Amino acid sequence: MISSAEARLGRTMSIWVVITAILSLVVGFVLIGPDTDGYSEQWGLLNGVVNFASNFAQVAMLIFAIKLFNIDDDPFLKLLSYITIVGVSISVIMSISPAAHAAGGWTGDSFTPTEIGEMEGAVTYGTWFVFPVWVLLVSLKERGGNLLPSWGSMAGIGASALILVVNFVFLLNLLDDNLTETIIPFVWIVGGVILYPTFAFGVSKAFESKI
DSSP states (O other): OOOOHHHHHHHHHHHHHHHHHHHIIIIIIIOOTTTSOOOTTTTHHHHHHHHHHHHHHHHHHHHHHHHHHHGGGOOHHHHHHHHHHHHHHHHHHHTTHHHHTTTTTTTTTTSHHHHHHHHHHHHHHHHHHHHHHHHHHHHHTTTSSSSSOHHHHHHHHHHEEEEEHHHHHHHHHHHHHHHHHHHHHHIIIIIIIIIHHHHHHHHHHHHHHOO
16 A cells, blocks of 8 residues: 555656656757767756656656555566666666766766766666566556546557567667668657656556545
């Protein structure tokens, strides 16, 4: 049983997932620009802070969602939850490392900020198979609308299906470079900035019902 305090914090963190998804779009597409290659010296710190806040909020949402949706009663979904928490937690830890490295702090000079950012993506790549499956299964499990609103469930199914299909296509190297440049912004905006945040907002409403 989730406590009122846990539900309140879960709601706050879920809303932060929505807010930081929008901020990520603004920083990535408007300030940095999709054509920028590698770490942005001008906006890298801001991008790192937004990513840190986003990943932190996602970890919190996942942790409290285990109680909210009674995931302890579903061993497979519980396993996916823990794996996803570990993967996204690594992103939390690494999110501001490129900015710290660029600032010339105690991180040393063995790698460039761009290389550190690429390491994060390489290390956590598998998370973006496990996490969408988690979203998909939770959305299917809660599609009746008792806790998660039906629109949140539909958004979760759409976001997870889109991200999973694209990840498998990339993994199997089925797209040429021209299509990749078109697909990535589309998936980021539709799946990552519209559908997934809508799912997260639905989760915030589910938390709200337990306060």
